[in-house]
Amino acid sequence: MWLLPFSYSWYFCTTISKxxxxxxxxxxxxxxxxxxxxxxxxxxxHSPVRGAMTIKPYGxxxxxxxxxxxxxxxxxxxxxxxxxxxxxxxxxLAKEAQHVEGFAQECAVVTHYRIHTDSQSRAxxxxxxxxxxxxxxxxxxxxxxxxxxxxxxxxxYRDLPLLIxxxxxxxxxxxxxxxxxxxxxxxxxxxxxxxxxxEEALQEAHRMLNLYADFVENYxxxxxxxxxxxxxxxxxxxxxxxxxxxxxxxxxxxxxxxxHFLGQNFAKAFDVRFLTQNNELEYVWATSWGVSTxxxxxxxxxxxxxxxxxxxxxxxxxxxxxxxxxxxEEEKDKVSAYAHALADHLKKKNxxxxxxxxxxxxxxxxxxxxxxxxxxxxxxxxxxDLEEQTVEVVWRNTNERTTCNYQQAIESISTWLENFxxxxxxxxxxxxxxxxxxxxxxxxxxxxxxxxxxxxxxHWDGTADTELKxxxxxxxxxxxxxxxxxxxxxxCIYTGRPSQQRVLFAKAY
RNA sequence: CGAGGCGUAGCGCAGCCCGGUAGCGCACCUGCUUUGGGAGCAGGGGGUCAGCGGUUCAAAUCCGCUCGCCUCGACCA
Numbered sequence: 001m002w003l004l005p006f007s008y009s010w011y012f013c014t015t016i017s018k019x020x021x022x023x024x025x026x027x028x029x030x031x032x033x034x035x036x037x038x039x040x041x042x043x044x045x046h047s048p049v050r051g052a053m054t055i056k057p058y059g060x061x062x063x064x065x066x067x068x069x070x071x072x073x074x075x076x077x078x079x080x081x082x083x084x085x086x087x088x089x090x091x092x093l094a095k096e097a098q099h100v101e102g103f104a105q106e107c108a109v110v111t112h113y114r115i116h117t118d119s120q121s122r123a124x125x126x127x128x129x130x131x132x133x134x135x136x137x138x139x140x141x142x143x144x145x146x147x148x149x150x151x152x153x154x155x156x157y158r159d160l161p162l163l164i165x166x167x168x169x170x171x172x173x174x175x176x177x178x179x180x181x182x183x184x185x186x187x188x189x190x191x192x193x194x195x196x197x198x199e200e201a202l203q204e205a206h207r208m209l210n211l212y213a214d215f216v217e218n219y220x221x222x223x224x225x226x227x228x229x230x231x232x233x234x235x236x237x238x239x240x241x242x243x244x245x246x247x248x249x250x251x252x253x254x255x256x257x258x259x260h261f262l263g264q265n266f267a268k269a270f271d272v273r274f275l276t277q278n279n280e281l282e283y284v285w286a287t288s289w290g291v292s293t294x295x296x297x298x299x300x301x302x303x304x305x306x307x308x309x310x311x312x313x314x315x316x317x318x319x320x321x322x323x324x325x326x327x328x329e330e331e332k333d334k335v336s337a338y339a340h341a342l343a344d345h346l347k348k349k350n351x352x353x354x355x356x357x358x359x360x361x362x363x364x365x366x367x368x369x370x371x372x373x374x375x376x377x378x379x380x381x382x383x384x385d386l387e388e389q390t391v392e393v394v395w396r397n398t399n400e401r402t403t404c405n406y407q408q409a410i411e412s413i414s415t416w417l418e419n420f421x422x423x424x425x426x427x428x429x430x431x432x433x434x435x436x437x438x439x440x441x442x443x444x445x446x447x448x449x450x451x452x453x454x455x456x457x458x459h460w461d462g463t464a465d466t467e468l469k470x471x472x473x474x475x476x477x478x479x480x481x482x483x484x485x486x487x488x489x490x491x492c493i494y495t496g497r498p499s500q501q502r503v504l505f506a507k508a509y
Numbered sequence: 510c511g512a513g514g515c516g517u518a519g520c521g522c523a524g525c526c527c528g529g530u531a532g533c534g535c536a537c538c539u540g541c542u543u544u545g546g547g548a549g550c551a552g553g554g555g556g557u558c559a560g561c562g563g564u565u566c567a568a569a570u571c572c573g574c575u576c577g578c579c580u581c582g583a584c585c586a
Contacts, residue, residue, distance in 0.1 A: 031579080031580070032579085032580090035579080046577090046578075048577090050576095050577075050578090102585095103585095105584065105585085106584080106585070141586090170586085172585070172586080174584085174585070175510065175583080175584060175585085176581095176582090176583095176584085176585090181586090182585070182586080186586070188586070235586095254586095255586065256586090257586085258586070290586070291586080292586050293586095294586055323545095325544065325545050326544065326545095327543095327544070327545085332544090359544090361544090361547080362543080362544045362546090362547075362548060363544065363545060363546070363547095364544085364545085364546035364547050364548085365546085365547040365548090366546090366547085367545095367546050367547080368546070368547050369547080380545065382545055383545095384545085385545095392545080475582095509585095509586095
């Protein structure tokens, strides 16, 4: 067996391998596996501040590769980036009743503007003489400060639609933080738009939901279910909340992105009106939408396996790692030069490539390390390959390996990466299908949720009361009312009352 | 915020029950040999035992409080 320095050695070899193939996975084990991967792969670590994480260079590179295509997509759909303040006057937050109620439990508040050293205790403390007249809330989201600003920007129908996005950090004080999935401070983008009509705003909410769905499926290789949230699960202050829900390898659901139709709630709270073509004053219609660094958590928990991360090529910081191997000293330079020549060819094709010729580690160590970091393809070159002008190619997802001519490998690289991307998606799609259950008996639903996890599609009578009882009894919530499902008359799984459509239940993060 | 577990070298841990010189593996430094799946040998450096307080001649060890981390619940992108 390997003599590994890390405790995950035994862990990956024995425990996890049997879980990642299929659900169910005991939560205890998958948590540990997740924490180990995040830390050992160099994505992030805990900071001295509870609930706040340090994103490390490899994790940040991943985030940049998520940000870039999203940012381009926002701009391509006519949105402009801007930046609004981190601090929100308490009175702003209070202006929309539902909104403030929804976030009240998790707000960090700035109350002082100075610290001083206490003359008695020598302790450094907030200066009691320096209390802010109005406390500032560290933004949990920016609707209020943005709508305060929109009031100044919007005069007439000619100013509409107003399509704004900001990349920012937000703070929601979390009781139970988990790296990437739920931290007290997280990074995201929040889109905020204003429109002349309800139809147009609703259309925008749908448009951005679809943009998210396409991104998550095409870039992150994670299939999603698009749907509406129930009133209980709705964003505080929204008329309608849309979501994309994903199913992770442990059978739990994760909300990967949301889009809200805000109606005129914020326009009324902040008195944002515009003159129509008929010279009449009307309140504007609004949307907001966001995805966060949680997407990184989704990637880890969708594609990872017993060896570590598996990253979709489109967002992988490195797509190919080239590892030179030699026996004799005189081979070293030649093989290394060969490896770098291959890398240059790949870089010319815009393939994110790195040669790992670090003399500190032997090849076996590097194989394990780059597998842990999820690099899609590994090219290994040694004296034999140099002589025969070949390269050994190893696929991270299947561990399949082939040796082929180097020119052929360079020719094929783009196709290989595309196929890798598709294969990852397909595997995730199959898992989603395999663990989506159409259930008509409450007993059966409880059994499935308890034993296997996954999605349950069942009929619901549409009441918050039933929703709450099912949540209390099974731990599962209604993730969404699917948008692309056929209507189907049935009986509520809990009360037997009539239902027009199945809704998606799952235990969630 | 409730329940349970854990804090000893950078990481993983032993020592604690039964108080008496701070240990092991990996990592790190030096040298030589190695390199196609986590290299070997030799030598070396590194600790306010989470913090604060108490008991004691003496505390990593016993007692109290605080903080942090992990798992499970209630709350959430």
